[in-house]
Every structure is written in C-alpha cells, then in structure tokens.
Amino acid sequence: MGETMELTFPVVDLSKIDGDERGATMDVIKDACENWGFFELMNHGISHELMDTVEKHTKEHYKKCMEQRFKEMVASKGLDQVAQTEINDMDWESTFFLRHLPKTNVNEISDLEDDYRVVMKQFAVELEKLAEKLLDLLCENLGLEQGYLKKVFYGSKGPNFGTKVSNYPPCPKPDLIKGLRAHTDAGGIILLFQDDKVSGLQLLKDGNWVDVPPMKHSIVVNLGDQLEVITNGKYKSVMHRVIAQTDGTRMSIASFYNPGNDAVIHPAPALVDEGAEKSDVYPKFVFEDYMKLYAGMKFQAKEPRFEAMKANAATI
Numbered sequence: 001m002g003e004t005m006e007l008t009f010p011v012v013d014l015s016k017i018d019g020d021e022r023g024a025t026m027d028v029i030k031d032a033c034e035n036w037g038f039f040e041l042m043n044h045g046i047s048h049e050l051m052d053t054v055e056k057h058t059k060e061h062y063k064k065c066m067e068q069r070f071k072e073m074v075a076s077k078g079l080d081q082v083a084q085t086e087i088n089d090m091d092w093e094s095t096f097f098l099r100h101l102p103k104t105n106v107n108e109i110s111d112l113e114d115d116y117r118v119v120m121k122q123f124a125v126e127l128e129k130l131a132e133k134l135l136d137l138l139c140e141n142l143g144l145e146q147g148y149l150k151k152v153f154y155g156s157k158g159p160n161f162g163t164k165v166s167n168y169p170p171c172p173k174p175d176l177i178k179g180l181r182a183h184t185d186a187g188g189i190i191l192l193f194q195d196d197k198v199s200g201l202q203l204l205k206d207g208n209w210v211d212v213p214p215m216k217h218s219i220v221v222n223l224g225d226q227l228e229v230i231t232n233g234k235y236k237s238v239m240h241r242v243i244a245q246t247d248g249t250r251m252s253i254a255s256f257y258n259p260g261n262d263a264v265i266h267p268a269p270a271l272v273d274e275g276a277e278k279s280d281v282y283p284k285f286v287f288e289d290y291m292k293l294y295a296g297m298k299f300q301a302k303e304p305r306f307e308a309m310k311a312n313a314a315t316i
Contacts, residue, residue: 009036009038009040009210009211009212009213010028010029010031010032010036010038010039010040011028011039011040011041011042011215011218012025012028012029012032012039012040012041012042013025013042013043014041014042014043014044014045015042015043015045016043017137026137026140026141029137029138029141030141033138033141033223033235034234034235035205036203036205036238037203037222037223037235037236037237037238038203038212038220038221038222038223038238038240039220039221040212040213040215040218040219040220040221041130041218041219041220041221042215042217042218044130044218044219045126045129045130046123046126046127046130046219048217050119050122050123050126051123051193051217053119054119054120054123054193054253055193055251057113057115057116057119057120058116058165058167058251058253059167059249059251060113060116061111061112061113061116062094062167062249062251065111066094066096066167067094067167067169069094070094070167070169077090079177080172085176086176086177087176087177088181090177091177091178091179091180091181091242092168092169092171092174092177092178092179092244093166093167093168093179093180093242094166094167094168094169095164095165095166095167096109096164096165097162097163097164097165098120098124098162098163098165099160099161099162100121100124100128100161100162100163100255101128101158101159101160101161101162102157102158102159102160102260104121104124106120106121106124120163124161124163124255127161127163127191127219127255127257128161128257130191130219131161131188131189131191131255131257132150132257134189134221135149135150135153135188135189135257136149136150138189138227138235142231142234142235142268142270142271143270144268144270144271148268149188149227149230152230152259152263152264152265152268153188153226153257153258153259153260153263154259154260154263155259155260155261155262155263155264155287156260156262157260157261157262158260159188159257159258159259159260159263160187160256160258160259160260160261161255161256161257161258162255162256162258163253163254163255163256164252164253164254164255164256165252165253166180166251166252166253166254167249167250167251167252168180168198168200168242168244168245168249168250168252169249170244170245170246170247170248170249171244171245171246172246174243174244174245174246177244178241178242178243178244179200179241179242179243179244179245179250180241180242181241181299182204182239182240182241182299183239183240183241183298183299184224184225184237184238184239184240184302185222185223185224185225185237185256186224186225186226186258186290186291186294186298187224187225187226187256187257187258187259188224188226188227188256188257188258188259189221189222189223189224189227189257190221190222190223190224190254190255190256190257191219191220191221191254191255191257192219192220192221192222192252192253192254192255193219193220193252193253193254193255194212194214194220194250194251194252194253195214195250195251195252196214196215196216196217196218197214197248198214198245198248198249198250198251199211199212199213199214199245199250200242200243200244200245200250201220201240201241201242201252202240202241202242202243203222203238203239203240204238204239204240205238209241212240222237222238222240223235223236223237223238224237224256224258225237225290225294225302225305225306226258226259226265226287226290228282228302229265229266229267229282229283229306230265230266230267230268230271231267231268231271232267232268232271232272232281232282233282234271237302258287259287260287261286261287261288261291262286262287262288263286263287264284264285264286264287265284265285265286265287265290266282266283266284266285267281267282267284282306283306283309283310283312283313284313285309285312285313289309289312290305290309293305293308293309
C-alpha cells in the first residue's frame with residue numbers, strides 16, 4: 001500500500017485553469033472528486049505571505065494560550081499515564097472555532113491577539129472566494145449551471161462558513177489514541193491549510209489508509225456529505241482521520257463552507273436518472289436537521305444518517 005499510492009495523490013495547479021491546460025486541470029479535479037473525495041491545490045491565489053502570517057500567529061497562540069490547557073486536560077484524565085488499552089471516545093487535539101458567516105465571532109474570542117484577529121479575517125475572505133470558485137468548477141464538471149451549488153447553499157441568509165483551528169501535540173501512545181477519529185465531514189466543501197512539516201492526515205481509499213502529503217503553501221480540499229447528496233452519489237464524502245505523532249505539534253486550519261441552516265438540500269434534478277428507483281435517490285432535507293443528527297453520529301458510518309434523513313423526508 002506504501003508509497004506508490006502516495007505518488008498519485010491528486011494535486012491541482014489552479015493557475016492553469018485560465019490557460020491552455022484548463023481541460024486537463026478540470027479532468028484532474030473531476031477524477032479527484034469522483035475517486036478520492038480529496039485533492040491538494042497549489043497556486044490557488046492566496047498569498048504565501050498571508051499563509052505564513054496565519055501560521056506564525058496560530059503557532060504562537062497555541063504555545064501561549066492553549067498548550068498548558070491541553071497538558072492539564074491530559075493530566076486530569078490520566079492520559080499521560082495511559083493504560084495499554086485503546087481510547088475510542090476522545091481525540092488528541094487542541095482546538096477552537098471561528099465563525100465567519102453569516103455573522104463573525106472573531107471579535108468575541110477573548111484570548112486572540114488583535115493582529116491574529118485581523119489576519120484570520122483576511123484569510124477567511126480569501127478562503128470564501130476560493131470555496132465559491134471551486135464550487136463553480138464543480139458545477140462545470142457536473143454539467144450544472146454556473147452558480148447552482150452556491151445558490152443551493154445560500155438558503156435565506158447565506159452560507160455557514162467557519163474555521164476549526166487545531167493543534168495536534170506530540171502523543172506518547174499514538175497507537176492507542178487518534179489525533180482525530182475517522183469520520184466524514186457533514187458540510188459542503190472544506191479547505192484545509194495544514195502543517196507542511198508534521199504529517200498525520202489520512203484518508204480511506206479502496207480500503208487502505210492513504211497519507212495526505214504535507215506540501216508547503218498548499219490548500220487541501222475535501223468534499224462533505226452535502227455534496228454527496230446534491231450530486232446523488234456521483235461525488236462521495238470520504239472517511240479521514242488524523243494520526244497523532246510522537247514528536248512535533250501539527251497545525252491544522254480547516255475552513256468549512258457549508259449550506260445555510262435553512263437551506264434545502266436534495267439531489268440536483270439534472271443528476272438523477274429519469275427512471276431511477278426511489279431507493280437509488282439520495283434524501284431531501286433541511287441542512288440544520290442533518291447537522292442535529294450528525295452531532296451524535298459523527299464518528300459512525302454516514303449511510304445510516306442518509307437513511308434516517310430519508311425516513312424523515314415526509315416531514316419536509
């Protein structure tokens with residue numbers, strides 16, 4: 001399973017989307033969406049300088065405000081003395097959440113330095129633009145009209161957009177506890193700025209766990225459950241996890257561009273075959289209802305979530 005698979009991890013040079021190689025670039029994106037659920041973006045238009053500043057502030061903030069808290073949590077749960085049994089009900093990670101849309105909470109998080117707030121707001125604006133550009137590229141590949149996905153996500157108040165800032169500290173027993181347990185993402189399209197030195201992110205492909213290679217200044221993109229529903233399974237959300245490492249703290253900044261709470265999610269009519277059996281068509285539901293269900297089932301298979309939504313469909 002080793003390195004041969006890693007070499008083929010889909011990497012997209014987004015600068016080529018406007019030139020002669022547009023067709024080939026769109027094909028790489030299409031193949032990645034259909035067969036991987038993940039791809040890595042280079043030359044995505046977000047300045048390296050901005051990314052470096054975000055990274056510097058994030059790592060400083062962790063050291064100053066989060067590291068000690070994490071150590072105390074580990075000690076209080078006795079995890080530093082961890083027994084020889086696997087721990088399946090928690091993750092070896094230190095995180096906080098920033099909300100950008102529909103309304104930001106960046107000013108309400110008390111221990112953020114002003115410079116950090118400013119740079120995270122800038123970063124969010126760039127990521128939002130990138131997410132919307134990618135959604136239109138997906139529309140093109142799927143044969144949907146431009147703007148279709150953005151419109152579905154919009155609901156009545158616009159999309160939900162937020163960032164999970166995580167650090168995965170060194171772990172004494174990485175074989176016994178995951179940095180983050182295996183799951184698919186519930187939402188729309190996810191843009192990840194990850195550490196380029198400390199690895200750990202893996203995705204499940206054809207029954208094997210494959211490393212998502214750390215690449216400097218790249219943005220890793222993955223598809224959430226909502227895109228699987230809207231494409232009626234043409235694109236799939238993929239199980240992924242983070243393996244804790246024994247040395248080095250891994251930084252992960254994941255931004256989730258999700259439908260608005262009241263957005264009605266359903267397969268795009270153009271992607272449902274005319275004579276399709278009802279059982280072959282994904283459910284229709286309100287995004288907020290899906291999220292309530294997901295909250296209790298995050299670390300389980302996604303299929304029962306879709307089934308539960310089908311069972312509820314009569315209520316919409």
